[in-house]
Amino acid sequence: MQLQVMNSPFNQEQTELLNRLLSTLTETQKVWLSGYLAASHSAFVSGTQEAPAAELPAKSTGQISKEVTILYGSQTGNAQGLAEKAGKTLEGRGFKATVLSMSDFKPNNLKKVQNLLIIVSTHGEGDPPDNALSFHEFLHGRRAPKVDGLRYSVLALGDSSYEFFCQTGKKFDSRLSELGGTRLYPRFDCDLDYDEPAAEWLEGVLNGLSDAKVESAASVAAAAPQAFESTYSRTNPFRAEVLENINLNGRGSNKETRHIELSLEGSGLTFEPGDSLGIYPENDPALVEMLIKEMKWDPEEIVTVNKQQGDVRPLKEALISHFEITVLTKLLLEKAAKLSANEELGRLLSPGNEEKLKGYLEGRDLLDLVRDFGPWSVSAQEFISILRKMPARLYSIASSLSANPDEVHLTIGAVRYHTHGRERKGVCSILCADRLQPGDTLPVYIQHNQNFKLPNNPDTPIIMVGPGTGIAPFRSFMQEREEIGAKGKSWLFFGDQHFTTDFLYQTEWQKWLKDGVLTKMDVAFSRDTDEKVYVQHRMLEHSKELFEWLEEGAVVYICGDEKNMARDVHNTLVEIIAKEGGMSSEKAEDYLTGMQQQKRYQRDVY
Numbered sequence: 001m002q003l004q005v006m007n008s009p010f011n012q013e014q015t016e017l018l019n020r021l022l023s024t025l026t027e028t029q030k031v032w033l034s035g036y037l038a039a040s041h042s043a044f045v046s047g048t049q050e051a052p053a054a055e056l057p058a059k060s061t062g063q064i065s066k067e068v069t070i071l072y073g074s075q076t077g078n079a080q081g082l083a084e085k086a087g088k089t090l091e092g093r094g095f096k097a098t099v100l101s102m103s104d105f106k107p108n109n110l111k112k113v114q115n116l117l118i119i120v121s122t123h124g125e126g127d128p129p130d131n132a133l134s135f136h137e138f139l140h141g142r143r144a145p146k147v148d149g150l151r152y153s154v155l156a157l158g159d160s161s162y163e164f165f166c167q168t169g170k171k172f173d174s175r176l177s178e179l180g181g182t183r184l185y186p187r188f189d190c191d192l193d194y195d196e197p198a199a200e201w202l203e204g205v206l207n208g209l210s211d212a213k214v215e216s217a218a219s220v221a222a223a224a225p226q227a228f229e230s231t232y233s234r235t236n237p238f239r240a241e242v243l244e245n246i247n248l249n250g251r252g253s254n255k256e257t258r259h260i261e262l263s264l265e266g267s268g269l270t271f272e273p274g275d276s277l278g279i280y281p282e283n284d285p286a287l288v289e290m291l292i293k294e295m296k297w298d299p300e301e302i303v304t305v306n307k308q309q310g311d312v313r314p315l316k317e318a319l320i321s322h323f324e325i326t327v328l329t330k331l332l333l334e335k336a337a338k339l340s341a342n343e344e345l346g347r348l349l350s351p352g353n354e355e356k357l358k359g360y361l362e363g364r365d366l367l368d369l370v371r372d373f374g375p376w377s378v379s380a381q382e383f384i385s386i387l388r389k390m391p392a393r394l395y396s397i398a399s400s401l402s403a404n405p406d407e408v409h410l411t412i413g414a415v416r417y418h419t420h421g422r423e424r425k426g427v428c429s430i431l432c433a434d435r436l437q438p439g440d441t442l443p444v445y446i447q448h449n450q451n452f453k454l455p456n457n458p459d460t461p462i463i464m465v466g467p468g469t470g471i472a473p474f475r476s477f478m479q480e481r482e483e484i485g486a487k488g489k490s491w492l493f494f495g496d497q498h499f500t501t502d503f504l505y506q507t508e509w510q511k512w513l514k515d516g517v518l519t520k521m522d523v524a525f526s527r528d529t530d531e532k533v534y535v536q537h538r539m540l541e542h543s544k545e546l547f548e549w550l551e552e553g554a555v556v557y558i559c560g561d562e563k564n565m566a567r568d569v570h571n572t573l574v575e576i577i578a579k580e581g582g583m584s585s586e587k588a589e590d591y592l593t594g595m596q597q598q599k600r601y602q603r604d605v606y
Contacts, residue, residue, distance in 0.1 A: 068098070132168065247259075
């Protein structure tokens, strides 16, 4: 292969140098160089890729193993879905792929693995997902082995609006390198819109795994999207018609919780209790109008939304439907600083100002940014090119498909608050509360979550803890168990502010109790008593019986707020196990860890 000056962007001297180098490269080296340049290009385009220092693939002995282990760490099911699809793609290319949850992988087998792919999300404040905890602890502990013969690559999922973006994936990547592993392809850090970078990463991994000649750019481009798409998916959502939209709270409540029923007729979409529904919402038109007015743009100006697909829209429509404008991230501010001459924005992003920056990002949106750091002398097209695509919002499904064929129900709490001198509204929740009417449609897809599932044996006892909208998946659990005639005991702990106005689905729960579908129910309404009472207090009141259920093999489910409720409930479980089991707090933690490994302690938290 010889480069010709007339057909290349290189000058004569560069062409001669490249031709001398290319003539000395092996096929393996050409494959690696192709992947490395692709990753470098991705870093330049996305701004989220951190390409590690250059290193060659593990030396080939002439027989590169066709066995690939794919380990995933997933809280909501995104990483698991990508891992399973990656496994199928690898199988289709002649590899033997083993796809496992990190919790199901025996850490001592790591020394036997030659090709390892890690697909992992970051949860909470930079923490591993629940099913990645044990492997993460092993790998970062003293027992972790040297893995000099290991070739690996990491696909990290995250949300750049969080401080510790893709932290878990970054830690796995650096730790495997420390232990002697060799990257067969650089790590990709994916934001919420992960489909395209995930497909690009997988194609790079395939090239890195193989000694075969690199596929043409056309065939790679054609193959990449197919690896992560299905008939209706997050990249091809179904337009579901709204059947019902009801406020579940009584008059005088401080809350507004919407019960929404959507039709899935004709979609072919299926789900199980514990799965979630993804919704692509629209921004508040009033906020979009304020933004356009502030920037003195023409709302009817045609802008490009997706260059590859040739998708162009009027500016107002693009801002309403396609871009995120209510969340600020450090990455967005860094991109905006390149479009602004405002020195104050540069100072905010300078080293040493991390806490000030963190404080600024909290609770502010794009309108705040353009007002605080103007004037802006950029076109609408230039500005929207730095924005993230509109991310989907995930909601726990509140119905059983067998009980409600061709329907999916949701329980959505309206988010409204006042900060920084303006009223703020949750993008999706207020769309549902204020602007969504029966007959309207929403773009939706199913997010399968194997980490939050009813026991295979319907005789197994279950304990459900779900205050507020955390009640949603347990409504689906009860509908399903009623349909199949499950005989196992069930116990619900529910809490909210007031009994008279905030007891969500009260008549349904009472009917299930009466009919024996639900065995026990304990409620806590925090504003009805002088001293606030929460679900964890009700659990402590029944600690002896609750521990007996655990000893009988009950599965515990927690759904709702992670920062406060889920943490308090976890600590309460530790306290109950220690007290009733006559063990130390450390042993009680081990007891819960064991339950987690047995899939008897499952959480759907946000």
